[in-house]
Amino acid sequence: MSERPSLWWIDWRLSRGPLVQETIGRFLFFCLLGFALLSLLLSGGVSRILADRYAITAMLRSEVPSSEAEGLARKAAALPPVRSATYRDPEAAWEEFLRAYPGLGPVRGAGENPLPGYIEIRIRPDRLTGADVDLVVSSLRSVPLIEHVLAGEVWLPRLLRAGRLASRACWGIFGAFLACFFLVGRLQERARAVALAGDFSFLAERGVPSGRLAFFRAAGAAVSGFLLAAAGTAAGGGALFLFLRMFPFLEGVVGPPSDLLLPRTVAAAALFSCGAALLSAAASVLGWRAARPGRK
Amino acid sequence: MTRILSVLLAAAVSLCILFPAASPGARDVAGELRKERGRLLEMKEREEKTTRELTEALRKEKLSKGRVGELQERLKRQRSLLSRIDRKVSTLNERLERAEKAVRQLEAAHGQARTGLHRAEVVAFVGQRAGAGDPWYPSARERERHFMRVYLAADAEGVARITRARERKEEERYGLERQVAVTERKMAREKKVGDTLLSRQEKERQRLADIGREKKRKVKELKSLRAKIARMESVVSRVERQVKERERRARKAAPGGSAARGPAEAPRRFASLSGGLSAPLAGKVVTRFGRQHDTTFDVTIENRGVEIEAPSGASVKSIGRGEVAFAGAVSGFGNVLIVQHGGGLFSVYGRMETFLVKQGEAVKKGTVVGRLQGSPSGKSVLYLELRAGGTAIDPTSVIPLDS
Numbered sequence: 001m002s003e004r005p006s007l008w009w010i011d012w013r014l015s016r017g018p019l020v021q022e023t024i025g026r027f028l029f030f031c032l033l034g035f036a037l038l039s040l041l042l043s044g045g046v047s048r049i050l051a052d053r054y055a056i057t058a059m060l061r062s063e064v065p066s067s068e069a070e071g072l073a074r075k076a077a078a079l080p081p082v083r084s085a086t087y088r089d090p091e092a093a094w095e096e097f098l099r100a101y102p103g104l105g106p107v108r109g110a111g112e113n114p115l116p117g118y119i120e121i122r123i124r125p126d127r128l129t130g131a132d133v134d135l136v137v138s139s140l141r142s143v144p145l146i147e148h149v150l151a152g153e154v155w156l157p158r159l160l161r162a163g164r165l166a167s168r169a170c171w172g173i174f175g176a177f178l179a180c181f182f183l184v185g186r187l188q189e190r191a192r193a194v195a196l197a198g199d200f201s202f203l204a205e206r207g208v209p210s211g212r213l214a215f216f217r218a219a220g221a222a223v224s225g226f227l228l229a230a231a232g233t234a235a236g237g238g239a240l241f242l243f244l245r246m247f248p249f250l251e252g253v254v255g256p257p258s259d260l261l262l263p264r265t266v267a268a269a270a271l272f273s274c275g276a277a278l279l280s281a282a283a284s285v286l287g288w289r290a291a292r293p294g295r296k
Numbered sequence: 297m298t299r300i301l302s303v304l305l306a307a308a309v310s311l312c313i314l315f316p317a318a319s320p321g322a323r324d325v326a327g328e329l330r331k332e333r334g335r336l337l338e339m340k341e342r343e344e345k346t347t348r349e350l351t352e353a354l355r356k357e358k359l360s361k362g363r364v365g366e367l368q369e370r371l372k373r374q375r376s377l378l379s380r381i382d383r384k385v386s387t388l389n390e391r392l393e394r395a396e397k398a399v400r401q402l403e404a405a406h407g408q409a410r411t412g413l414h415r416a417e418v419v420a421f422v423g424q425r426a427g428a429g430d431p432w433y434p435s436a437r438e439r440e441r442h443f444m445r446v447y448l449a450a451d452a453e454g455v456a457r458i459t460r461a462r463e464r465k466e467e468e469r470y471g472l473e474r475q476v477a478v479t480e481r482k483m484a485r486e487k488k489v490g491d492t493l494l495s496r497q498e499k500e501r502q503r504l505a506d507i508g509r510e511k512k513r514k515v516k517e518l519k520s521l522r523a524k525i526a527r528m529e530s531v532v533s534r535v536e537r538q539v540k541e542r543e544r545r546a547r548k549a550a551p552g553g554s555a556a557r558g559p560a561e562a563p564r565r566f567a568s569l570s571g572g573l574s575a576p577l578a579g580k581v582v583t584r585f586g587r588q589h590d591t592t593f594d595v596t597i598e599n600r601g602v603e604i605e606a607p608s609g610a611s612v613k614s615i616g617r618g619e620v621a622f623a624g625a626v627s628g629f630g631n632v633l634i635v636q637h638g639g640g641l642f643s644v645y646g647r648m649e650t651f652l653v654k655q656g657e658a659v660k661k662g663t664v665v666g667r668l669q670g671s672p673s674g675k676s677v678l679y680l681e682l683r684a685g686g687t688a689i690d691p692t693s694v695i696p697l698d699s
Binding site for chain 1: 449451
C-alpha cells in the first residue's frame with residue numbers, strides 16, 4: 001500500500017466546521033474591501049470631488065455675441081484635460097450673482113446688467129493637476145474674445161496638495177484594512193495549525209513531509225483567497241452599483257456606475273484578487289511556521 | 297379902435313371934400329394925413345414884428361415837433377428793446393427752470409446711486425465674509441467675487457457719471473443765473489433810459505403846448521395886424537385919391553391950367569413912362585413879388601414888391617422921371633422914399649439909410665435918390681415896390697432886373 005493520500009484541502013477535510021465560519025467571515029470582509037477598492041478606484045481618492053468643485057471661468061468681453069461664445073465653448077470642450085465647457089449668457093450670470101447676493105436685487109431695479117457672459121470649464125478628475133490647468137488657462141488667455149480667466153491661481157496649489165493628502169489617506173486606510181486582513185488570517189492559520197497539530201504529527205509519522213503539507217495548505221489558502229476576493233469584490237461592486245443607482249448625488253463623489261465595467265476597473269479587481277490570494281498563502285505559511293513545535 | 301379911426305378918417309376926408317376952400321385948411325388936413333400915415337406905418341411895423349415873431353414861433357414849433365417825433369421814435373425803439381429783453385429774460389428763466397429741474401433729478405439719481413453703491417458694498421462685504429474660505433465651491437465663490445467687483449466698478453462709474461453730469465448741469469445753471477442777472481441789469485438800465493426819455497418827451501410836449509399857445513396868440517395878433525394893414529392900404533389909397541383931387545383942384549384954380557396938364561397927361565403904365573425905366577441899382581432879386589409860400593414854416597406871405605440884394609451903401613437911383621412924394625421912415629422898411637411918376641404911378645424904395653433928395657423935388661431917371669444901409673456882412677437889400685393906379689405890380693415885369 002504505497003498509495004499517497006492527496007493533501008489538497010487537508011484543512012477542509014480535517015476541520016470543516018471552523019473553516020466554514022472563517023470562509024464566511026473572509027467573504028464578508030472581502031465584500032467590504034471590494035466596495036472600498038472600487039469606490040477608491042472610481043473616485044480617484046478625492047479627485048472626483050475636487051474636480052466637481054473646481055472650474056475655470058473664462059469671462060467674455062461684453063460685446064461677444066452668443067453664437068461666438070457657444071462656438072468658443074465647444075472649442076474649449078475639445079481640449080484634452082477638459083471634461084465639459086458650458087456657456088452662460090449675461091442674464092444667467094446676473095441671476096447667479098443675485099442668488100449669491102440676494103440683497104442687490106431691489107437696488108439694481110430696472111438698471112442695466114453690468115455683468116458679462118462667461119464659459120465654465122470643468123477638468124477631468126484624472127487630469128486635475130497644475131500642469132493641465134495651466135495648459136487650459138494659457139490656451140484660454142490667448143483668445144481675444146476672453147477678457148479675464150479665473151482659475152484660482154492663488155488657492156489651487158493648496159487645494160491640489162490637500163487633495164493628494166486626502167487620497168493618500170484613503171488609500172492608507174484601505175491598506176490598513178488589508179494589513180488587518182493579513183494579520184487576522186495569520187492568526188487564524190496559526191490557530192488552526194495548532195488545533196490540527198496532532199493530525200499533522202500523525203501524517204508526519206506516516207511519511208508525509210511537513211514541507212509538502214505546508215505547501216498544499218498554502219495553495220489551498222491562495223485558491224480560496226482568490227475566489228473569496230473575486231466573489232467579495234464582485235459582490236461589493238454590485239452593492240456599489242445599487243448604491244449609486246439609489247443615491248445618484250453620490251456620483252459626484254464616487255463616479256458613474258458605468259465606470260465599474262471599465263476594463264481598468266475589472267483589471268484592478270483581478271489584481272486585487274491575486275493580491276488577496278498571495279496574502280492568504282503568506283498568512284497560511286506564516287501561521288504554519290508559527291504553530292510548529294519549539295516556536296512558541 | 298380901428299373902426300373909430302376909420303370913421304374919423306372918413307369924416308375928415310368928407311370934410312375936406314365938402315370944404316376944400318382955404319389952403320390953411322388943406323395944410324391941416326395934410327398934416328393930419330401925415331400923422332395918420334405915420335400911425336398906420338407904426339401899426340404896419342408892429343404887424344411885421346408880429347409876423348417875424350410868429351415865424352420864429354413856427355420855427356420853434358417845428359423844431360419842437362421834430363424833437364418830439366425823435367423822442368417818440370427813440371421811445372418806440374426803447375420799448376421794442378425792452379420787450380426783446382423781456383422775451384430774452386423769459387426764455388432764460390425757462391431754461392433756468394429746466395436746468396434746475398435737471399439738477400434736482402440728477403441729485404436724486406446721484407443720491408440713489410450712492411445709496412445703491414453703499415448697499416452693494418455692504419452686501420459684498422457681508423457676502424464675502426460669510427463665504428470666505430468656503431472649501432466646497434471655491435470656483436463659484438471666486439466668480440461671484442469677480443462679479444461683485446465688476447458690479448461695484450459699474451456702480452462707481454455710474455455714480456461718477458452722474459456726478460459729472462450734475463456738475464455740468466450746475467455749471468450750466470450758474471451760467472444761466474449769471475446771464476439772467478446781466479440781462480436784468482440791462483433791462484433795469486434800459487428802463488431807466490426809457491423813463492428818462494418819457495420824462496423828456498413829457499417836457500417836450502409841455503413845451504410844444506406852450507409853443508402852440510404862443511402860436512395861437514401870435515396868429516390872432518397877426519390877423520389883427522393884417523386887418524390893420526388892410527385898413528392902412530385903404531387909407532393910403534384914399535389919401536392918394538385925395539392928393540389927386542387936390543392937385544386937380546389946384547390945376548383948376550391955377551390960371552391957364554397949363555402947369556397941371558403935365559401930370560394929367562402922364563401915362564398910366566410904367567412901360568409908357570417918358571424917358572423909359574432903369575434898374576435902381578445893380579443887384580440880384582432875392583425876394584420875388586406876389587404870394588410866396590415858405591415850406592420851412594408852412595406860411596404864405598404876400599410880397600407887394602421885390603427885394604434886391606446889393607453891396608452895403610450902394611447908390612439907389614430913381615427908376616424914371618418924377619417927383620419925390622414922400623421921404624421918411626416907415627416901420628419895418630426903414631427909410632422909405634416914394635417917387636410919384638404921374639398918372640397914378642408910384643415907385644417905393646425901402647430899407648434905405650440916407651436920402652439924397654427932398655420931398656417935392658423933381659427927379660429924372662437915374663438920379664441918385666439915396667444909399668443903402670450898411671451891414672456887417674457887406675450885403676444889404678433894397679425894397680422896391682411899383683404901384684400903378686393904387687395896385688402893386690411886379691417890378692421885374694417892367695424893369696430888367698437880374699433874378
